Amino acid sequence: NAGVTQTPKFRILKIGQSMTLQCTQDMNHNYMYWYRQDPGMGLKLIYYSVGAGITDKGEVPNGYNVSRSTTEDFPLRLELAAPSQTSVYFCASSPPGGRRETQYFGPGTRLLVL
Amino acid sequence: GQQVMQIPQYQHVQEGEDFTTYCNSSTTLSNIQWYKQRPGGHPVFLIQLVKSGEVKKQKRLTFQFGEAKKNSSLHITATQTTDVGTYFCAGLRTQGGSEKLVFGKGTKLTVNP
Numbered sequence: 001n002a003g004v005t006q007t008p009k010f011r012i013l014k015i016g017q018s019m020t021l022q023c024t025q026d027m028n029h030n031y032m033y034w035y036r037q038d039p040g041m042g043l044k045l046i047y048y049s050v051g052a053g054i055t056d057k058g059e060v061p062n063g064y065n066v067s068r069s070t071t072e073d074f075p076l077r078l079e080l081a082a083p084s085q086t087s088v089y090f091c092a093s094s095p096p097g098g099r100r101e102t103q104y105f106g107p108g109t110r111l112l113v114l
Numbered sequence: 115g116q117q118v119m120q121i122p123q124y125q126h127v128q129e130g131e132d133f134t135t136y137c138n139s140s141t142t143l144s145n146i147q148w149y150k151q152r153p154g155g156h157p158v159f160l161i162q163l164v165k166s167g168e169v170k171k172q173k174r175l176t177f178q179f180g181e182a183k184k185n186s187s188l189h190i191t192a193t194q195t196t197d198v199g200t201y202f203c204a205g206l207r208t209q210g211g212s213e214k215l216v217f218g219k220g221t222k223l224t225v226n227p
Contacts, residue, residue: 040123042202042217043157090156100145100206100213105156 001026004106006091012112013081021076021109023091031094032074033058033103034066036087043090049074081113117141118205120218128226133190135221137203144206144213146179146186151220152199160188160201195225 007022025032030051035043045058049068063085065077074093078085089109094101119138127133137146145164149157161170163179163186170177176189186205190197200220207214 040219042118042120042219043204044217045215102147102159102162103149103157103204103215105158108156 003027004091004093004104006089006106006109008109009107010110010112012114013078014114015081015083017081018077018079019081019111021078021089021091021111023074023076023106024072025074025091025093025104025106026072027093027095027104028071029093029095029104030071031096031101032068033092033094034064034074034076035090035092036060036085037090037108038087046076046089078111081111083113085111086113087111117207118203118216118218120203120221122221123219124222124224126224126226127193129195130192133193133197133223135188135201135203135223137186137188137205137218139184139205139207139216141207142183144183144208146183146206147204147215148177148186148188149202149204150199151202155199157202190223193223193225195227198223198225 004025033048034046037043044060047066049055052071055066091106092103094103147162148160151157161177167181168179174191178187200222202220204215204217
């Protein structure tokens with residue numbers, strides 16, 4: 001199993017541009033999550049999904065959108081990039097039991113908005 | 115605001131010294147998870163504690179969950195350079211029928227060989 005994979009690894013965006021961060025897991029996990037990690041800070045939950053077709057907001061959803069059309073994929077969309085969205089983005093998944101279970105993290109996407 | 119406080123934020127030790135990081139919550143937690151993130155890497159699950167007063171060991175690492183299930187600690191005995199990284203706790207809170215996993219800000223450990 002590849003686990004959780006994320007693309008791209010690194011991206012520079014100009015203010016106002018849009019992009020999609022890709023996340024795929026091959027562990028057949030129901031739960032998937034998007035976090036952002038700012039320097040010296042913990043992980044903040046952006047959005048999560050409990051299964052295909054179901055998504056919900058986390059702590060910091062503003063400026064982001066998600067979709068979950070399949071069990072495997074959980075893309076994160078930035079519509080109008082802002083400097084405040086400069087961060088490292090981690091996708092994670094967990095088996096049934098959700099947050100009571102181990103979260104498996106992807107390698108992350110480093111995003112710089114200039 | 116931050117609901118799970120983790121201290122210290124940074125810790126620098128000489129190789130062979132012990133290291134402890136503490137995690138405190140203002141509310142009771144259903145469980146607590148610990149993760150390690152190597153520099154430039156992603157968080158990797160270490161352990162989960164569920165029961166009040168639970169103690170678990172992984173080689174040189176000892177994890178404790180407080181009796182009130184509001185605090186936890188991770189202790190590393192005789193640190194090695196391979197222990198370098200940031201250690202995060204994540205507390206599971208149940209609120210209004212929903213569960214929320216809240217991460218601490220982490221303790222960054224550096225080890226001087």
